[in-house]
Amino acid sequence: MNAELNQSQVRAMLLQVAANIIEAEPELSEADRRLGDGDHGIGMKRGMEAAVEALGQLPEDAPVNQLFGSFGMAMMSTMGGASGVVFGSLFRAGTKALKESPESFTSQGLADLLTAAAETVMKRGGAKPGDKTMLDALVPASEKAAQVTDAPISEALAQVAATAAQGRDASSEMIATMGRAKTLGERSIGHPDAGACSVAIILQTMADFAA
Template sequence: MTATDLADVEYVVRTLAQTAVDQEKEFGDLDAVVGDGDLGYSLARGFEKVLADWDNLKRDDVATFLQQVAVAISSRIGGTSGPLWGTAFLRASMTAKSLDTIDGTAAVAMLRAATDGIKARGNADLGDKTLLDALVPATDELERQIQSGAGAAEARAAFAKTARECADATSKLEARRGRASYSGERSIGSPDAGAVAVAIIIERIVSEWSNR
């Protein structure tokens, strides 16, 4: 892999981490509607650790870098968020080991690995009103864009648009996983905090891509 590949992955991770820290209150407020309100705090603390360790993370290749991020997150985030996000980065790291370059197709492969890890670790799937309901359809759309020959900017825009639309659509679902599931039908009417957080993170990554 090239230095550009690593730089692009670093940009994505750093933007994700900074957004989690910057949006701590918003993510927490979203989660407090039907959950326990700790999403913002948990993500901020975990990704603060990533940012604090940034200069010391090993960068032998993309896989090693992502593995280091997974370890940092898992060591700091409490509750269910730590294992889920840690697993996501670890699975993406494992997939990166088999890739020769980080292009759109590689990004889809790593996202697929990450979501499969989240499904397995959280015993969740589409329709359970979790972050998967935004991330999986957005990944599907990104793959469709790439296979149809869309330009990189167009594919990224569609990725972000789908993530937002699907995150908002979780308002119609009843939560079946996490603390929100305790609310039963009362969880209908408000979006899933994790799904909205994913949409906000993706939107920021895409909007600032040209300035990376």
């Protein structure tokens, strides 16, 4: 059990996130193929490979907010498309949200990060919860994080990851009104959103790392 994570743990955690998303490329592509154009896994893989490289350029003692920020920036500039903006923003939100605590990643930092990320993604993408997008995992996860700021980071992440997974599952039953599947309407029912799948993997990886 970890009360909080230090800088080198955060770096290792982000590298694990990248490894798990890269490994999940086929299932993420398949999830997008059912509802969209099938490029989500490839885009995420490309972004994560660039993010790993960006982390490698940072000094050993890089602050936590810079680790998240550089990771997100690299995704944004290499992935292209809506997913690049959206998932780059998720990590890049850490630049500001985590600057008060540059040496450790705490449950409060997690809540600040996810809250800022959800707000930015809603503003940039124009979607809201219920539209069958990654927000259906991210928004409930951010709300859960705000409720568990007194818990150790390991416990907070476990609860947040479980909430994100529920959100991913709930997106299956939604009718897409925004994002990859909006032209399918009711035919989008029965499959989760690929972006929500990515959010769930990212947060579950963080939870497993901190456990």
